[in-house]
Amino acid sequence: MLLSGLAQAADMTAAEQASAKELAQASGCLSCHALTEKIVGPAYSSVAEKYKADSDAVASLVQSIQYGSKGKWGRIPMPAHPSLSGDDLKTLATWVMTVKK
Ligand code: HEC
Known part of the structure; x- marks a missing residue:
């Protein structure tokens, strides 16, 4: 299935980011x-x-992005994104985990 074998938020190169x-x-x-x-x-x-x-952060963020999320950050929900491919979801979730303040 989609979520098996997801890499952890590992290093992305600058170009990948x-x-x-x-x-x-x-x-x-x-x-x-x-x-x-x-x-x-x-x-x-x-x-x-x-x-x-x-x-399991990348896998759970993939789920939040794909199916939407509510109640984790506040009262505004995030809509689902059903049209993103599995690869795109994984790229986005992995990237989010690389963002530093
Ligand atoms: C309409 C506004 C909106 C859009 C568009 C949107 N988000 Fe969100 N996103 C939110 C809100 C609001 C939350 C907080 C939801 C909650 O409290 O659970 C959130 C939460 C998240 C989280 C954290 C989820 C978690 O499990 O803690 C991630 C990661 C994320 N968004 C990524 C994305 C990505 C990637 C996209 C584009 C594909 C996207 N968002 C598009 C509003 C949006």
Whole structure:
């Protein structure tokens, strides 16, 4: 299944990070999220900080992005993103875990 064998938030090269950020931009993520500041959704640096000790963080963030999320950060829910491919979900979740304040 999709979630088996996901790598942990390992190192991405700078080029991989840049292309993941473009994917986030193209996917509309950055209208609600910024890297180091809360907008509608939490800053990605805050997400990375919150889950840094969680070895399943990438897999669980894939689920949150794909199916939506509510109640983890506040009262505003995140909508589901059903049209993203498994690869794109994994890239985005892995990238979020690399964002530093
Ligand atoms: C309409 C605004 C909106 C859009 C678009 C959006 N998000 Fe979110 N996102 C949120 C909100 C609000 C939360 C907090 C949800 C909660 O409290 O559980 C959130 C939470 C998250 C989290 C943390 C989930 C967790 O389990 O703690 C991640 C990671 C994330 N978003 C990534 C993304 C990515 C990647 C995209 C683009 C594919 C995206 N978001 C698009 C509003 C948005």
